[in-house]
Amino acid sequence: MFIIPKEKEVPLGCITPAPVTEQTMMITGNWREYRPVIDQEKCNLCMNCIVYCPDACWQLNEAEDEVVWNAKYCKGCLICVNECTTEALSKAYELDFEDGVVRLEKPF
Amino acid sequence: MAVAVKTQNLPLIKKIRNIPREEYYVPGHRTCAGCGPALQYKLVAKAAGPNTIFLGPTGCMYVANASYLCTPYRVPWMHTQITNGGAVASGVEAAYQVLIRKGKREGELPNVIVMAGDGGSVDIGLQAMSAMMYRNHDALFVCYDNEAYANTGIQTSPTTPYGANTTFTPPGPAIPEGKKLFPKDPPQLVIGGHPAVKYVATASVAYPVDLMNKVRKALNVQGPTFLHIHAPCPKGWKFNESKTVEIAKLAIQTGMWILYEWENGEYKYQHKPREYKPVREYMKLQGRFAHLQEAHIAKMQAFVDAKLKAPGIPVAVPAPPPRAQA
Numbered sequence: 001m002f003i004i005p006k007e008k009e010v011p012l013g014c015i016t017p018a019p020v021t022e023q024t025m026m027i028t029g030n031w032r033e034y035r036p037v038i039d040q041e042k043c044n045l046c047m048n049c050i051v052y053c054p055d056a057c058w059q060l061n062e063a064e065d066e067v068v069w070n071a072k073y074c075k076g077c078l079i080c081v082n083e084c085t086t087e088a089l090s091k092a093y094e095l096d097f098e099d100g101v102v103r104l105e106k107p108f
Numbered sequence: 109m110a111v112a113v114k115t116q117n118l119p120l121i122k123k124i125r126n127i128p129r130e131e132y133y134v135p136g137h138r139t140c141a142g143c144g145p146a147l148q149y150k151l152v153a154k155a156a157g158p159n160t161i162f163l164g165p166t167g168c169m170y171v172a173n174a175s176y177l178c179t180p181y182r183v184p185w186m187h188t189q190i191t192n193g194g195a196v197a198s199g200v201e202a203a204y205q206v207l208i209r210k211g212k213r214e215g216e217l218p219n220v221i222v223m224a225g226d227g228g229s230v231d232i233g234l235q236a237m238s239a240m241m242y243r244n245h246d247a248l249f250v251c252y253d254n255e256a257y258a259n260t261g262i263q264t265s266p267t268t269p270y271g272a273n274t275t276f277t278p279p280g281p282a283i284p285e286g287k288k289l290f291p292k293d294p295p296q297l298v299i300g301g302h303p304a305v306k307y308v309a310t311a312s313v314a315y316p317v318d319l320m321n322k323v324r325k326a327l328n329v330q331g332p333t334f335l336h337i338h339a340p341c342p343k344g345w346k347f348n349e350s351k352t353v354e355i356a357k358l359a360i361q362t363g364m365w366i367l368y369e370w371e372n373g374e375y376k377y378q379h380k381p382r383e384y385k386p387v388r389e390y391m392k393l394q395g396r397f398a399h400l401q402e403a404h405i406a407k408m409q410a411f412v413d414a415k416l417k418a419p420g421i422p423v424a425v426p427a428p429p430p431r432a433q434a
Binding site for chain 1: 124125127129131133134135136137138139140141142143144146147150151174175176177178179180181182183184185313316342349350351352353354
């Protein structure tokens, strides 16, 4: 899982590994009932979805100049849909998608 | 004795587009969907940057984030008991001062940030917070206010507003309004009793640029600082989780929450509405106020009106009177 050098060994639980970009041990994508769907034509990059997402699931792709959604962790709170200034975001029922409701191999 | 002096000057953010891209509070945590405290944690961590140590007194932001072996913090973080967030911050800061004085550590003094809930800062953790402010430690104390002890099942706390329905203040035939007491005012508590404090501010998740600038200003100041952040809780306040930011905005528009900063004895106000909306508009969206009768809402309106004219908070431009009850 993770390796601690022998000389720095401490009782398990005292020190936990820090994540870098995401915490893969707590995947929350299967919580949601509805998912936000973006219409890139209408999006004017106002950044509201990026700033207001509590789970940091919207990120700006600087190269493509568009916002990218993170399906793995989005809990489906839909704050982004509520705060979108241009109505580029809309909600869609999760089961309507082929990859809808992410089933985890191992439940928590 | 050489004392480590902060030389950092975190630049202020002008526009929402200039908010830094790096996340220090990464996705993959167990908070509820639409969590206001998680949103403010993300923004505070973004504003503070990599040279930061977070201290987490027991509360939602410890219990729901730090499940065994999986924490979402990219920067160093340590759990403290709910009573002693301020005391541990004092110790961490003093230890770094000594390491820098003895030449065992190069570079800047880290930003020590205590991320305490309303219980961990002005109820159970009040003595440690007060002692940290009194002893002039260079740390930032953030009180994220979701107005209840939310992780144990929405019990009342000293900042729970009048009339809220919580597990400890259920409305019934004897007490129809639920909570009978009016809440504490944490920033005034800190300003009034701690001469060492240089910077105190209130912020809200509805205005993220304002929030991040206040965090950066507080971290640039040498000495103890205090931030009181309004963070709506969809589960505890009983509203739809997509309305977290909307509720936070309404709190400011109705005068339930006032955005100000206090620096060197002077008050400055931000995002003050031209005309205040009646508090009814804020309360009708929340299930915790659903049982209130007209008399109770009038009492709440009177409390908010008095707060907007309070002599303790000098108002540069007098606040316009709230609109009459419809």
